[in-house]
Amino acid sequence: MEKQMLRATINKLEQLGEFEVCNVTVDPKFELGAVLRYFQNEKPILFNKVKGYNMKVLGGLYGNRQLYYDLMGTNKEERLFKFMDAIANPQPAKLLSNGPVKENIITRNIDIPKMLPVPTSHGKDSSSYITAGMLIVKDDITGETHMAVRRFQINGGNIINALVSGASPHLRAQMERYNAMNKPLECAVVLGYDAPYLLASQISSTKYGIDKHMVDSALRGEPLELVKCHSVDLEVPAYAEIVLEGVILPNKTIVEGPFGELMGYYGEVAPVPIMEVRTIMHRNDPIFQHAFPCREEHLANGLIREIEIYNSVKAVVDVKDVNVTVAGGCRLHAIVSINKKNEGDGKSAIISALGSSKDIKHVLIVDDDIDIYDYKDIELAIASRVQASEDVVIIPNALGSGLEASHVARGLTDKMGIDATKPLGEKSVLFERAEIPGFEKIDINKYLPGIKNK
Ligand SMILES: Cc1cc2nc3c(=O)[nH]c(=O)nc-3n(C[C@H](O)[C@H](O)[C@H](O)COP(=O)(O)O)c2cc1C
Incomplete structure (x- = not known):
């Protein structure tokens, strides 16, 4: 019985009725990505037949918010606290002597374009890219393991870039320290992981400086099961599908890009460090994990940012919830609901939310009667509770996100906060929501048989 990683995820998705299988042959160049994109990358699809390869590809995995909660065993109300608890209380992982990922170990004649069905996503992409690969590195000072999703341009043979x-x-x-010593940096790229592993990876090493494998164990509520790599001194999940082991070469780069990035534009073309792959470990009949590059695929990153904004705002205002929206790339836009107790709480929340990260560009602060996941409710707040001359705050010329085209074009970003909260006191009666007594309990089926209640 699979407990962890991709095959356990497939079992769960099947139970939830959220797993599709495509048995038509698809081309990894554009066609496979087009099918994923058709469903906004929110539908997990296993491609059983990939042109030119014997390996299956699974994509569209972690782009849907509700499905992510289901896979994490949480919900909208509890998730912030569950995630915070794991960061505050990391737990030990467990090292096994062997695991399925070691069923096959290849150390010779590594030719990635021939061996792995790496998709090409967009028309002007420079090459095919491994987009879901989790780069594992051990901190040379603390010994802690850090993993993070990075993209890897395929360059031929055993050479890939690591952005x-x-x-x-x-x-x-x-x-930089390894470059200065001219020393190769041991690393591994893991494919075939589950939702807790991805979520743990999105914690910032700079901000928290904790072993991400331990955060993963706390998130999943049991020790993450690891095995030693074959040729580098690193541990990787025992139930992963594929692991590429090797080194980041010191002081060596290859130009990377263009690549169609999460916001739908082609990003910067620049020299990027090289990884030399020296060993490939994989399970029998491995599944190649793919993340189509688009905003939905960054959901896990947004889920971690929500914690950061929540904590930042909580220091000054009674905050209820935070939505770092998928439409804003899971990093540029935040909608924050607060229980306003003082005039000025909205502005304090703006300052704290914008200050939580350079990436957050626009924030909207609403009262806690607004559903921050419902665009109609959000617009209601903007349309009926905002006066621009008083409620819009603009901070010109801040540092912004390199993934945002208007910032890259200008080199600086204007940050904006909108306080869409109601006034307190006498004037608050103007904002009383008109309700129908008994509406919540209406059984629509009684009036229109055959129509399900919402
Ligand atoms: C789908 C996806 C793709 C990503 N691609 C990259 C990438 O190519 N390079 C990168 O540095 N970060 C990328 N990230 C963001 C990092 O994984 C994330 O910021 C992580 O928390 C960094 O961890 P660190 O603080 O330990 O470096 C990606 C995240 C996701 C969810």
């Missing part, structure tokens, strides 16, 4: 963005100064600093 470590400026949002990862911790790993960048380690790479």
